[in-house]
Amino acid sequence: MTKVLTKIKPNIYLFLLKEAIKRKSLRKILLAQLEKRAKKALLESKEFPRPVQEKKFQWLSAFLHQAFKNLEKGYISPSILEKLIEILGRNNFFRGEISEIKKAKEAFKEKYGIYPPLFLTLSPTQVCNLRCKGCYAASSPETAVTMPFEIAERILEENHDLFGNRFIVFSGGEPLMYQSQGKTIFDLFAKYPDTFIIFYTNGTLITKEVAQKLAELGNAYPQISIEGSEEETDERRGKGVFQRILKAVSHLREVGLPYALSVTATRKNLKTLLSDEFYQFWFEEQGASYMWIFQLMPIGRGKEVFELMPTPEERVKLYRKWEELLQRKYPIADFWNSGVLANGCIAYARETSGYFYIDWHGNITPCVFIPYYVDNVYDLYQKGKTLGDALVSDFFKKGREWQRKYGYGCPAEKIQNWLMPCSIRDHYKYFREVILPEEAKGEDQFAEEAKSSREYFEKLVEYDEKLKEVTDPIWEKEYKKQA
Secondary structure (H helix, E strand, O other): OHHHHOOOOHHHHHHHHHHHHHOHHHHHHHHHHHHHHHHHHHHOOOOOOHHHHHHHHHHHHHHHHHHHHHHHHOOOOHHHHHHHHHHHHHHHHOHHHOHHHHHHHHHHHHHHOOOOOOEEEEOOEOOOOOOOOOOOOOOOOOOOOEOOHHHHHHHHHHHHHHOOOOEEEEOOOOHHHOEEOOEEHHHHHHHOOOOEEEEEEOOOOOOHHHHHHHHHHOOEEEEEEEOOOHHHHHHHHOOOHHHHHHHHHHHHHHHOOOOEEEEEEOOOOHHHHOOHHHHHHHHHHOOOOEEEEEEOOOOOOOHHHHHHOOOHHHHHHHHHHHHHHHHOOOOEEEOOOOHHHHOOOOOOOOOOOOEEEEOOOOEEEOEOOEOEEOEEHHHHHHOOOOHHHHOOOHHHHHHHHHHHHHOOOOOHHHOOOOOOOOHHHHOHHHHHHHHOOOOOEEOOHHHHHHHHOHHHHHHHHHHHHHHHHHHHHHHHHHHHOOO
């Protein structure tokens, strides 16, 4: 989507968006004009099958409609929305217009042979105030690890200056609990006011004061984790957590700061995620701006992790629900089922539009859901290297080679099934036999156990084969034949 939109003068889009914020009486007309131009730009592209582009437009349309619906209700401040559009629009979608960004990206390309990715995700602390069942970051207060501020600060500096990026994601642990060298997460947020920041949080620490701080910054937006219904959320996260999240959301609405939701899809909450009431509650009543769905990624040898993972048939049900919700103007993206929105896998620091992940130990992995690493931030910095050196390791290179073989950058007719976009979860046999190097280490004992378990290997391969069986016909009939 970004590549298409950069071919058109960005000022037209930014002007229409800003005028729509200011002119309530002309809002519908201006939004209609904006949608018309965006749809034309997307559907004129011959790089991707037309149905792929149609899904992108449906999501963009839903995002705009929800944003302005929340603006009408007073849930989003006009001044905050205008600043968000400026940062997200000019500095990200139309970053090619800004000389310093373009210069940095070209310099990176000249040094490393590839363009930098779009963003990175950083978990600067493992510390959290909750003890959620099955959390990948679970740790006791005594053993939880926090990255020194000077290292986190350098990572942000390289993202901004070396990569030329104006987008970063924080995860955890709980980012709002980050403290190091007398600094907090707000010091990292404030360091680069021109950067669009999203951070994943359990929401329980968003007080009136925190909401006000975020509104004053205007560049950092919470993505609040829930499990589904109140019962499902409290069962995993702790009694009373759901109500604390609703209180946090009310604080955000009071200051007019947009927020998003993050949900992990499992067999336990599948019924909720297939219901209409769940989405109506969060989008219509609570004013969420958009929603991420992350399907459970099984790590470890226990059979319980596979019993929690939605089956291939259930995954198709979630896909069909996503299609229906897009038609109803609910901006939802499923990290696996919505692969068409991102042109497939975005891991391995995919050039210009991908990302990679750094955990609290400084381990550099291709993705939040790929718990293996070769390089570590501390080791690189001690050797006088940068994050760029990690992105040209064989591990990352082989991942990008797979992306290209699977369709990224290929002619539209050669794109393979983007309903199975994930290298580790949807193509585990290839991941283990070709992409994952022998020297790669697991982030924790569960990742190491998975690496050495024949049972784990066979279960995921079996899952992938069944997934291919149920999704290939959809891809062939509804995407390739309609291209």
